[in-house]
Amino acid sequence: MKSAVVVLPGLNRDRDMIAALTKIGGKPPLTIWQTDTEIPDVDLIVIPGGFSYGDYLRCGAIAARMPVMRAVAEKAAKGVMVIGVCNGFQILVEAGMLPGALMRNASLKFVCREVKLQVANANTAFTRSYSAGQIIRCPVAHHDGNYFADPETLARLEGEGQVVFRYAEGTNPNGSINDIAGIMNEGGNVLGLMPHPENLIEHAHGGSDGRGLFESVLGEQSRILTEA
Amino acid sequence: MNDLSVITKISVASMIKARVTVTLKNGVLDPQGKAIEHALDGLGFSGVGSVRQGKVFDLELEGTDKAKAEADLKAMCDKLLANTVIENYSVTIT
Numbered sequence: 321m322k323s324a325v326v327v328l329p330g331l332n333r334d335r336d337m338i339a340a341l342t343k344i345g346g347k348p349p350l351t352i353w354q355t356d357t358e359i360p361d362v363d364l365i366v367i368p369g370g371f372s373y374g375d376y377l378r379c380g381a382i383a384a385r386m387p388v389m390r391a392v393a394e395k396a397a398k399g400v401m402v403i404g405v406c407n408g409f410q411i412l413v414e415a416g417m418l419p420g421a422l423m424r425n426a427s428l429k430f431v432c433r434e435v436k437l438q439v440a441n442a443n444t445a446f447t448r449s450y451s452a453g454q455i456i457r458c459p460v461a462h463h464d465g466n467y468f469a470d471p472e473t474l475a476r477l478e479g480e481g482q483v484v485f486r487y488a489e490g491t492n493p494n495g496s497i498n499d500i501a502g503i504m505n506e507g508g509n510v511l512g513l514m515p516h517p518e519n520l521i522e523h524a525h526g527g528s529d530g531r532g533l534f535e536s537v538l539g540e541q542s543r544i545l546t547e548a
Numbered sequence: 549m550n551d552l553s554v555i556t557k558i559s560v561a562s563m564i565k566a567r568v569t570v571t572l573k574n575g576v577l578d579p580q581g582k583a584i585e586h587a588l589d590g591l592g593f594s595g596v597g598s599v600r601q602g603k604v605f606d607l608e609l610e611g612t613d614k615a616k617a618e619a620d621l622k623a624m625c626d627k628l629l630a631n632t633v634i635e636n637y638s639v640t641i642t
Contacts, residue, residue: 378631385628414631421633426579468576468634495577 321538323349323364326392328383331370331407333516340518341366344534352388359391362400364537367392369406369461369516379422379464380410389415401445401537402510406462409502409512418505418512419477420469425462426495432461437501437515438488441481444504446511449532455488456529458515465514467496467503477503485513564609564617567640570630571602605629614641 323341327334334351342348349366352359359365373382383389389411396402396417404412412418425431434457442452450456469477474497477483485502492499494514502513517530572578578600585599607624609617618639625637 377628381628381631419633421631423577423634424579426577428579428583466577466579470633495579 321345321364322360322362323366323538324352324359324362325349326352326354326365326367326388326408328354328370328372328386328388330372330374331368333369333406333518336516336518337366337368337405340521340530340534341538344521344531345538352391354383354386354388357387357391359388359395362395364401364403365392365395367402367404367408367411368518369408372407372411375407375464378414380407380412380414383407383411384414384416393417396505396507396510399507399509403446403533403537404510404512405516405518406460406465406514409514410464412510412512417510418503419473420467420503422464422514423466423468424464425466425493427493430461430463431465431493432459433493434459435491435493435501435515436488438486440483440486441504443481444484444508444511444536446504446533446536447484449536456532457520457527458517458530459519460493460515462494462514465494465496467494467500467514469497474498480506482506484511485515562610562612564611564614565642566607566609566617566621567642568605568607568621568625568629568637569602569640570605570625570635570637572600573634573636576634602635617641 325334325337338349350360376382410422413422437456437458439447439450439454442450482504483500484504487499487501501515504511517533520527520530522528581599581601585596588596621639630637
């Protein structure tokens, strides 16, 4: 399993993501820069969180139109797995790789806290290490995580099992429609989520509920490597 | 009149000025507009039925072909200036 992390100006969770992929996957991911137009042969591309291009215009809007994102879209079309976390999710939505939009939090406040997530679909490449309906802890840190989609799109997402994570037990931090925290594309190989599973992977983080996502994606091999 | 002012006048004459207005679609929740509405109420401006916040872009385009400018501006809106999932836009050439 070869992975890569996209690094853009203004992203600040790239090192956390690289650490998580290294610790759970057993080897460090490649890094891809904003101007790269070709991405090496990898099985997984991760777009981490932060404030790419200062969140100018709309969160993720500028990043989504950089050359590297055309290359990411080409890889995704060939079936390469793509995960966007937080600003990465916003970038995927702005790039049209995932449906809907992420708007300003309903509270208008930046939220930085822990929420409960329900694994809404455990039958995906991203969540198979979890059980269906499992409730996990996960940190969030964002100002624009209020997921919105028109009624037809929403019905399709719900009907096709594309809602992967939901805020559970009244912890919706942003007013997201249907408590949506993470969705995947129709092909099941592109996932976007607002919470930060990479920040809850080991004892020092106060828990490891986020590991399941990485273990699901990185496969059986990773589970053996990270027993402890 | 010196040479520089002549150049400036020529360049102004061959520019098209345009204003792009981007607003949230009906039915899309606008928490910022709501907050502004409450603040106006707090300032004593009663009777403000609703506030919707949007964005304005003033652009200067080279050339004199207004039809082409309008087509270009619409393409800019579709590709970048507006997120058409949640926003409408209008283009005015001045």
